[in-house]
Amino acid sequence: MSQELRDEPPEETQERYDRKLTITSMFQGKMIVVVVNPIQAVAAEEAGAAAVIPIDGIKMAMVPKEGINTTTTLSAINNVMDRVLIPVIGRVRAGHIMEAKAMEAAK
Secondary structure, three states, X not given: OOHHHHOOOHHXXXXXXXXXXXXXXXXXXXXXXXXXXXXXXXXXXXOOOOEEEEOOHHHHHHHHHHOOOXXXXXXXXXXXXXXXXXXXXOOOOOOOHHHHHHHHHOO
């Protein structure tokens, strides 16, 4: 566990925990759909998805060959966010703190 998380004040830790419980209860029993473009995101929303996870289709085509996973670009995430009202979940590779902070700052 990183030093940053260990030094967090107890009230912030509780707030993070409460936020996670709220999110999990929102998604319980519902679909979270992985989409490649905004058109698929709209279709998922119309089909009743609770949230979408955009991925970069070009990069995902390389995953089986390269054996690596990549982060979706912020512009791709923003394009999806502009077109749907449901939550858009951005995912980041494990351990890539700077990518996560950039994504968080781009709200």
